[in-house]
Amino acid sequence: MGTIGGIDHTVVMAESLEEATLTAHRLGFRTTPPAAHPFGTANVLVQLQGGYLEFLAILDESLFPEETPDRFSFPSFNRDFLIGEGAGLSLVALKTDDPEALRERLAADGLTRGPTFSFERTALSPEGRELPVAFTLVFATHPELVRAGVFALVHRHPPENFWHAAYQAHPNTARAMRGITLVSPHIERTAEIFASITGIAPSKTAGRVEITLPDGSTLDIVDAATFERRFGSNAFSDKVLARFAAMTIEVDSLETAASTLTASGVPFETWEGAIVVAPEHAGGVGYRFISAD
Missing domain, CATH: 3.10.180.10 (2,3-Dihydroxybiphenyl 1,2-Dioxygenase, domain 1)
Incomplete structure (x- = not known):
């Protein structure tokens, strides 16, 4: 099909x-x-x-x-x-x-x-x-x-x-990929393209559009201002084309994930119960770690 x-x-x-x-x-x-x-x-x-x-x-x-x-x-x-x-x-x-x-x-x-x-x-x-x-x-x-x-x-x-x-046995207890964040200057237009590719209608809220795939993972399309609020980074504020910007990873233990980052000297913040690493500290990609619970 x-x-x-x-x-x-x-x-x-x-x-x-x-x-x-x-x-x-x-x-x-x-x-x-x-x-x-x-x-x-x-x-x-x-x-x-x-x-x-x-x-x-x-x-x-x-x-x-x-x-x-x-x-x-x-x-x-x-x-x-x-x-x-x-x-x-x-x-x-x-x-x-x-x-x-x-x-x-x-x-x-x-x-x-x-x-x-x-x-x-x-x-x-x-x-x-x-x-x-x-x-x-x-x-x-x-x-x-x-x-x-x-x-x-x-x-x-x-x-x-x-x-x-x-x-699949990771020191940070990573378990699964739960979502991708994409930054776009034209979020509704970008969402229409991804809706056509996936065959799935998006849901829209202020500053973001989300497409939920059959396995429960999400494509989260946001504007640069929303991304900066979530990840503390303006790395995508000057982009004129859509860019994949971050991943959401489910972990068994947020405490262990935080300890691993601290031991490695990777700066991170917490936002709405998740651990967030800005792209500047992770090879140009943002990471959002969420609990499996």
Whole structure:
């Protein structure tokens, strides 16, 4: 059917994997070993329950597939994002049950170009075993999303090849991805685009629009003033295009998460019962930690 089921993962573009890994560890996350893509980028992951954070860096630009009017290039998008914006949250990946059917729906609305894209790579288990993993993706495109990429994918491998409980044991007790915050100078217009991509109607309140996905996670679209109130940062106040700005992560213990941040020297504030880390202190991405209770 090509429906959207929730948030699969986020893509955080970094200057280097070493820098990204350091940032993730300072925030209290455990990372997977580095893995290389066949198209010139490499990543380390922070696995959560049912989703993950992908920290990405350029490995070999000569391997980048060429971007054309009828083909989206994942590595080129991230390179251009890094040049134009610096390190930060470049793309959000959504779950779909049928990338081909979703591509047809998006194409009918003028929200994608080109075919679906499939690739394979090798992942390392916690025991050091090399395991094959494979994915099929469909990219959404829109003139207003050149700094906030969106794609949907399906995992085409046995779950045990990718997901490992040992990688999900984090010092900060992180459990699950609960939401993404996107800052836009035109929140209602941006919300209409995401409603078309997801097929889900948004709910609107003053200064923000929210789309609740089937798995309960949310896409929270806010203006820069609302983001500054929540995260104590004006990092997105001068943006003329929509930008993914922050993630909401559920943790088992807010006290442990706070202790981990304190031990790492990461500044944070509390806001409405959540722990908030501003983008300036976390590789260009804001983090909001909420209790699982």
